[in-house]
Amino acid sequence: MSKGTLFDKVWDLHTVSKLPSGQTQLFIGLHLIHEVTSPQAFAMLRERGLKVLLPERTIATVDHIVPTENQARPFADTLAEEMMTALERNSQENQITFYNVGSGNQGIVHVIAPEQGLTQPGMTIACGDSHTSTHGAFGAIAFGIGTSQVRDVLASQTLALAKLKVRRVEINGSLRPGVYAKDVILHLIRKLGVKGGVGYAYEYAGTTFEQMSMEERMTVCNMAIEGGARCGYINPDPITFDYLKGRDFAPKGDDWNRALDWWRSLRSDADAEYDDEVVFDAAEIAPTVTWGITPAQGIAVDEAVPVLAELPQEERPIAEEAYRYMDLQPGQPIQGTPVDVCFVGSCTNGRISDLREAAKFAQGRHVAKGVKAFVVPGSERVKQEAEAEGLDQIFLAAGFEWREPGCSMCLAMNPDKLQGRQISASSSNRNFKGRQGSASGRTLLMSPAMVVSAAVSGCVADVRTLI
Amino acid sequence: MNEVQAIAGRAIPLVGNDIDTDRIIPARFLRCVTFDGLGEQVFADDRAQSSSQHPFDQSQYQGSEVLIVNRNFGCGSSREHAPQAIARWGIRALIGESFAEIFFGNCVAMGIPCVTADTDTLKQLQAKVQADPQLPVKINLETMQVDCGGLAAPISISHSARQMFLSGTWDACGQLVANAEAVRATAAALPYMSWGKAG
Numbered sequence: 040m041s042k043g044t045l046f047d048k049v050w051d052l053h054t055v056s057k058l059p060s061g062q063t064q065l066f067i068g069l070h071l072i073h074e075v076t077s078p079q080a081f082a083m084l085r086e087r088g089l090k091v092l093l094p095e096r097t098i099a100t101v102d103h104i105v106p107t108e109n110q111a112r113p114f115a116d117t118l119a120e121e122m123m124t125a126l127e128r129n130s131q132e133n134q135i136t137f138y139n140v141g142s143g144n145q146g147i148v149h150v151i152a153p154e155q156g157l158t159q160p161g162m163t164i165a166c167g168d169s170h171t172s173t174h175g176a177f178g179a180i181a182f183g184i185g186t187s188q189v190r191d192v193l194a195s196q197t198l199a200l201a202k203l204k205v206r207r208v209e210i211n212g213s214l215r216p217g218v219y220a221k222d223v224i225l226h227l228i229r230k231l232g233v234k235g236g237v238g239y240a241y242e243y244a245g246t247t248f249e250q251m252s253m254e255e256r257m258t259v260c261n262m263a264i265e266g267g268a269r270c271g272y273i274n275p276d277p278i279t280f281d282y283l284k285g286r287d288f289a290p291k292g293d294d295w296n297r298a299l300d301w302w303r304s305l306r307s308d309a310d311a312e313y314d315d316e317v318v319f320d321a322a323e324i325a326p327t328v329t330w331g332i333t334p335a336q337g338i339a340v341d342e343a344v345p346v347l348a349e350l351p352q353e354e355r356p357i358a359e360e361a362y363r364y365m366d367l368q369p370g371q372p373i374q375g376t377p378v379d380v381c382f383v384g385s386c387t388n389g390r391i392s393d394l395r396e397a398a399k400f401a402q403g404r405h406v407a408k409g410v411k412a413f414v415v416p417g418s419e420r421v422k423q424e425a426e427a428e429g430l431d432q433i434f435l436a437a438g439f440e441w442r443e444p445g446c447s448m449c450l451a452m453n454p455d456k457l458q459g460r461q462i463s464a465s466s467s468n469r470n471f472k473g474r475q476g477s478a479s480g481r482t483l484l485m486s487p488a489m490v491v492s493a494a495v496s497g498c499v500a501d502v503r504t505l506i
Numbered sequence: 507m508n509e510v511q512a513i514a515g516r517a518i519p520l521v522g523n524d525i526d527t528d529r530i531i532p533a534r535f536l537r538c539v540t541f542d543g544l545g546e547q548v549f550a551d552d553r554a555q556s557s558s559q560h561p562f563d564q565s566q567y568q569g570s571e572v573l574i575v576n577r578n579f580g581c582g583s584s585r586e587h588a589p590q591a592i593a594r595w596g597i598r599a600l601i602g603e604s605f606a607e608i609f610f611g612n613c614v615a616m617g618i619p620c621v622t623a624d625t626d627t628l629k630q631l632q633a634k635v636q637a638d639p640q641l642p643v644k645i646n647l648e649t650m651q652v653d654c655g656g657l658a659a660p661i662s663i664s665h666s667a668r669q670m671f672l673s674g675t676w677d678a679c680g681q682l683v684a685n686a687e688a689v690r691a692t693a694a695a696l697p698y699m700s701w702g703k704a705g
Contacts, residue, residue, distance in 0.1 A: 055692045056685055060675060061666040064682055066692045068699070076585065078539035087679070092686060093693070104537065118537035125539045159698055169584040169608055185586035185612035191679050197689055199678035200611075201666050233524055234578040237607050267581065269607050290701035301697050333524050333581075353577075357523050450533045450583075471528040471582060478532070478551035 041205035043311035045161075045274055046240045048304075049180045053163045055197055062199045068162040069179075070097040070192045071148045072135070074104055074126040075452065076167030080189035081129040089194040091133040096196055098157060099130045100138040102147045103452045107415050107442035110140055119453065133193075146418020146444045149173040149386040153257060154420055156286025160275035160302040165192050170386050170468065172263040175272030176256035177279055178305060180240070182269055203270065204238055204314035209245035212321035217503035219396070220255035221388060221466070221486035223247065224262040225327040229337040230319070236268025239314070242307060243273050247321040253282040254392040261387045262468050265334040274306040326502055328373050329470045329484040331361030336470075340489065340501045343372045364472055365481050366460075374499050376483070379461040381412035381494035382475075383439075383487045385449040388466035389417030391424050397466075397487040398430040400495070400505050406438035407497030413440035415447040415455075439494070451476025464493035509674035510617055513599040514644035515571030517654070518561050519632035525575065526582035527609065531591045544587055545594030562595065566639035574631050574643070575602035579620075580609025589613045599645045601652060601661065603628055614667050617676045621645055623652060627659040647671050 041047055055064040072080075077099070084091070091097065104119040114120040130137035138144040144151060149170050152158045160178035164171060169183035188198055208227065241263050248256065256273050263271025273279075280299060283289045290298040325339035336358070338345065344362070346369040347355050362369060367376070383389075383397050394416060406412045414434050416422035422444055425431055431441045448455040449467035456476025457463055463475055463482050470482040483499060492502040535547045553560040561567050573592065579602045580588060589612045592600075600613065600620045613620045623631075634655050635641055641655040647668055652661050663671075670676040682689075693699050 052696065053692065055688050058666075058675075058678065058681055059673070060669040060678075062670075062678070064685060064689075066689060066696070068696065075536050079541055079586075082540065089679075089683060092683075092689070116537070121539055122537060159701075162698060167584060167586075169582065171584075183584040183608050185584055185589075185608060185615065187586060187612065187615035187677075187679075191615075191682050194679055195682035195686065195689060196693070197682050197685070199682060201664060233581055234604060234606070237578070237604065264608075267578070267606065288701075290698075294701045297697060298701060333526075353523070360522070450528075452533045452536060469526075469528070469582060471526045473532050473551045474528050476534070478554060 041312055041314050043308035044205050044242060044313065045178055045272060045305050045307045046180060046205045046242065049161055049163060050202060058199055062201050064197045065163060065200050066197050067165045067192050068096065069152070069157055069164045071152055071164065071166035072097055072099045072189065073148050073168065074101050074122040076186050077129065077189055078122060078125040079186045080193060083190040084193055091135065091193045093196045094134040097135045097193065098152065099126060099135050100145050100148050100151055101126055101140060103446045103450065105140060105445040106454050107445045107447050108454065110443055143419050146421065147386045147389060147446055149261065150390060150417035150421065153177070154418060156283055156289035159283065160279060161305045165198060169264045170261050172269065172271050173257050173261040173386060175260040175263065175270055176253060178272055178275035178302065180270055180272060183264060203240040205242055206239045206315040206317065207242045207244055207313045209316065209318045210247040210321050211245040212247055213250065214247065214321050214324065216506055217326050217488065218324050219486040219488060220251060220258040222324050222327045224259045225329065225334065225337045225484065226324045228262065228266045228334050229327070231266050231317070233265065233333050233335045234267040236263065236266040239268050240270040240272065241268040243271060248273050249276065252392060253278060254390045257390065258387055262334070265468060275302045326486065326489050328489065328499055330365065330367055330373050331358065332364055332470060332472050333357065334468070334470060334484060336361055338373055340374055340499065343370050344368065346370050374501060376499045378410060378464045378483065378493050378498060380457060380463040381410060381490050382448045382463055382465045382467065383490050384415030384417065384447050385467040386417065387468045388487045389415060389421065391421050393466065393487045394421065394425050394430050397491045398433045400488050400491040400502065401437040401439060402433050404437055404495040406494045410494055410497055412438065412494040413442055415442045416444050418444050448475050450474060464490045464499065466490045508617060510619060510671040510676065511648050512644060512646040513572065513619070514642050515598065516569060516639060517572035517574050517635045517643040518567040518570040519574045519635050520561055521576060521632060523577040524581055525579050527580055527585050527588040528582055530580065530588040531585065536585060536587050541587065541590040541594065544591035548591035548595045569596065571596060571598045572643045572645060573597045573600045574628060574635060575600060576628060577603040579605050581606040584608045586612045589616055589618060593618055601628070601631065601645060614670060614676050619645065619647060619663060619671055621661040621663045623659055623661050630657055
């Protein structure tokens with residue numbers, strides 16, 4: 040049993056009661072909802088005659104289904120329009136703040152909550168979306184939940200949960216040039232496996248994470264779930280506090296000073312006890328690319344697709360399935376694999392620092408012939424900021440399309456989809472079969488810089504050669 | 507609420523590790539405001555690519571109530587549409603080597619137990635059912651045992667989930683709502699509740 044970690048402290052402070060089953064009733068400080076997983080939850084409330092207990096603790100936005108080109112209403116997709124209308128109505132009827140398209144505050148739910156200062160250290164956060172782990176970057180404990188649990192949070196502002204174990208994942212050292220937060224998390228998933236984190240919250244610790252900006256930390260925590268861990272978090276520090284100061288919902292005046300004291304007190308104690316600890320060295324991490332159909336099937340860009348004999352017995356069936364699906368040969372270098380579509384965006388890598396880094400490599404270069412490349416800012420604020428800095432012009436000049444904010448081709452619930460057997464270089468988080476909208480489409484996950492490197496080369500290419 | 511003590515029925519073997527929720531229900535089918543039609547769309551793309559050889563299409567497995575899977579089933583997205591699609595197809599219990607956490611929690615909230623057994627037991631179960639699809643599989647949460655055609659093996663599930671099924675309290679909503687006063691008291695003690703515009 041862990042003791043004295045931030046997870047333990049936040050868990051205890053939010054415990055409402057012990058349920059007869061042995062689960063904890065946990066108070067949820069911030070509830071985020073979107074159009075995909077909430078309509079059925081509101082329907083369940085109506086069926087049971089329940090009201091939203093604390094509407095001011097829920098914030099709604101729309102992200103998964105919004106088109107990134109033509110956003111005029113009604114949407115061309117009538118099903119998408121129906122979902123949008125349902126969210127508008129449910130928010131209005133229940134006095135829930137809704138950041139709609141055009142409000143200046145809309146965007147991917149895991150981008151807008153941090154950028155507005157809604158996400159704060161020591162909070163419990165829930166959202167009907169597995170990438171809710173993102174918010175752990177602030178030292179919050181954030182859970183992805185299903186629709187029945189969205190109903191529970193709306194009705195009671197609590198969840199029934201069993202406490203997780205805590206694993207300390209320590210990485211020390213500076214990242215080498217061309218290596219990004221995305222490579223760190225892909226490397227970790229490769230080493231710890233897609234189910235290594237089941238039953239755990241991950242505390243990311245060590246100098247590598249301490250040196251990261253908040254947006255880099257969000258990229259890491261975002262993909263905790265891809266390693267099986269429902270929550271990932273980083274202890275709050277001056278980088279966290281500097282990021283929050285002055286944001287819309289951040290505490291102000293005397294509250295700010297009280298907040299700082301409280302946030303500092305939540306950090307894991309020096310003598311905290313963990314259920315497990317693992318240590319890695321940042322120098323081992325190279326620009327990483329996935330070659331298969333799970334996020335753990337990743338390799339350094341200068342490595343080859345693994346041959347069966349190199350893999351543990353239990354990994355072989357899914358590797359064989361991946362060779363077939365991806366049409367990649369064991370032993371084949373991943374570098375040079377031709378790509379059809381290049382996508383920069385998503386809740387993993389659609390923030391301003393991601394776009395700045397991508398633009399740095401796009402500047403003065405051009406998307407290769409036959410490649411479709413597009414950049415989707417994570418929110419309306421990110422878009423505005425990028426345009427103020429002229430990043431949109433850099434991308435457009437380099438042959439990228441510049442789009443409106445949304446989840447876009449990460450999961451393709453909108454018009455952005457792969458076609459047929461197309462293969463994408465994608466800064467998103469999942470390379471599952473069919474993930475990007477074509478039942479036979481293929482996805483190579485990588486950092487935004489590596490996506491640009493692929494776009495200008497027409498194939499998977501080591502971004503370090505462009506530095 | 508219904509107590510869930512034992513589930514017995516014919517079973518459908520679905521072989522493979524790391525079967526994710528995008529495969530269980532592709533994202534395009536999430537464009538809906540009810541769960542109603544999802545049963546027909548379960549594993550839509552996998553089925554289309556297996557030319558009628560997918561277990562969910564094979565005639566011998568129609569009407570099955572127990573799903574036998576392998577490791578890390580239900581990984582990926584939090585979409586409850588995935589277990590809803592499986593349940594609406596007719597499944598009332600799952601047995602596997604391991605389950606992804608959010609998928610497991612969604613199933614609990616729907617009254618569908620996901621129990622685990624060791625690798626060999628699952629291989630044997632899948633082989634037995636493939637050899638004779640009429641064999642009933644019985645998952646018993648009271649004795650914590652699975653029985654199938656002469657095979658009897660121990661199963662596991664978290665203590666709290668087991669209690670919720672046995673006592674019929676797997677839908678926690680009522681209990682949570684009943685504690686509203688304690689909820690307000692916990693909230694009042696949290697410093698951030700009064701900070702900023704959200705307070």
